Every structure is written in C-alpha cells, then in structure tokens.
Amino acid sequence: MKHTEKEMQSLREDINQMWKLVISQLEKAKQSFLKGDFELAREIVSREKRVDAFELKIDSDCENYIALYNPVAVDLRLVLSLIKISSTLERIGDFAEGIARHVIDDDCNKLSPELIEELLIEKMFDTVISMLTDGFVALESENTKISGKTMAKDELVDEIYHNALNILTDFLQKNPACIRCGLKMMLLIRKLERIGDRCINIVEEIVFYIDAKVLKHSGKNKP
DSSP: OOHHHHHHHHHHHHHHHHHHHHHHHHHHHHHHHHHTOHHHHHHHHHHHHHHHHHHHHHHHHHHHHHHHHOOOHHHHHHHHHHHHHHHHHHHHHHHHHHHHHHHHHOOOOOSOHHHHHHTTHHHHHHHHHHHHHHHHHHHHHTOGGGHHHHHHHHHHHHHHHHHHHHHHHHHHHHOGGGHHHHHHHHHHHHHHHHHHHHHHHHHHHHHHHHHOOOOTTSSSSOO
16 A cells, blocks of 8 residues: 555544544434433533544644645545545534533523424434434445435425524513523524534535535525
C-alpha cells in the first residue's frame, strides 16, 4: 500500500469513528430526553469533548494531506468533503449536547407526556438518527442512491416541526403558565429540525465526492 493510501485510509477511519460517536450521542440524547435520564445526559455532555477533538484532528490531517500530496480529482474531492463532513458532525454533536443540557436543567415538568407524544418528538429523533446513519452507509459504500431517500426523510422532519409549532402555540394559548417551558420545548424541536438540515449537508458532500455534482443551492433544499 502506498503511503498516500495509508494516509487516506487513516482519514476515513477517523471520520467513521467520529460518525459512530455522533450517532451514539444522538441516540443517547433521545433516550435521556424521553426517559428523563440525568446521568445519561451528563454522559453526553462529557463526551462532547471527544467529538470536538475528532473534528480538530480530521481538519488538521486533511490540511496536511493536501499540503504534502497535492491530491487531484476524486482524492481532492474526498479530502475537501471530509473537512466539511467533520465540521457538520461536530455541529450535530453540539445539538445533541444542547438536548442533554435541556434534560439536565430539569426545570420544565409542566408539559404532559401526552403533549410530548402529540408533538411526535420521538419520531423526529428516530428520523434524524436514520438520516445520519444513511449518510454513514452512503460514504462507506460510496453509493449516492440513498440521497433521495434521505431528502424525503428531511421533508418528514420539516412537516413534524411545523405541526409541532402549531400544536405548541395552541397549547400555550390555553396554558399561559407554561410559556417558558413551551418556548424551551420549541428550541429543542428546532435543534432536531436543524440536525435534519445538517444531515442533508452531509449528503451533499458525499454526492460531490462520488459523483462530482454540486447539490448545494440546487433548489432541492429549503432556503
């Protein structure tokens, strides 16, 4: 194996490890929120430093790879994509940490389990976790056919998000004492919606790397 191939393999292994960590963070954020698990939420917060460290390492290693080996064509597209994907994964990790801190605060007990169920928050979690996993599989298999399915899932996340805002608005009009908690819940739901958007950003980078096509600003995403 050539030295450049070893370096590239190392980069791909690092991004895979980071990806698995962020998926784990998001799955644990779901569990901690739905079960009110404070210890799990604290674990998410403590592990966020590992996510940050991965981004810094991948960013530095990619820059060194470009400087040392002057890659072209598909190799250059891959390295550029890995830089952006690691940055996006770090952002998703930040959202997961934000959800964990919502659980740790534990200052909003006025929202009923029935309301949480009506807001379809668990379904939002499941959908964005699925989108993030789809992206991992797409890069591993170098198959961009999955991109259409991922974009369809983002439309579902957006639909749940907008419906949830309407449901919360109606609830808060009838229960003004819950406004603060309702607003915090809106912020949490917004984080999940943004995770969906970030997963689409990742898909765009994978399509750029594999198919040499630029999907960004192509009209397939919302503004």
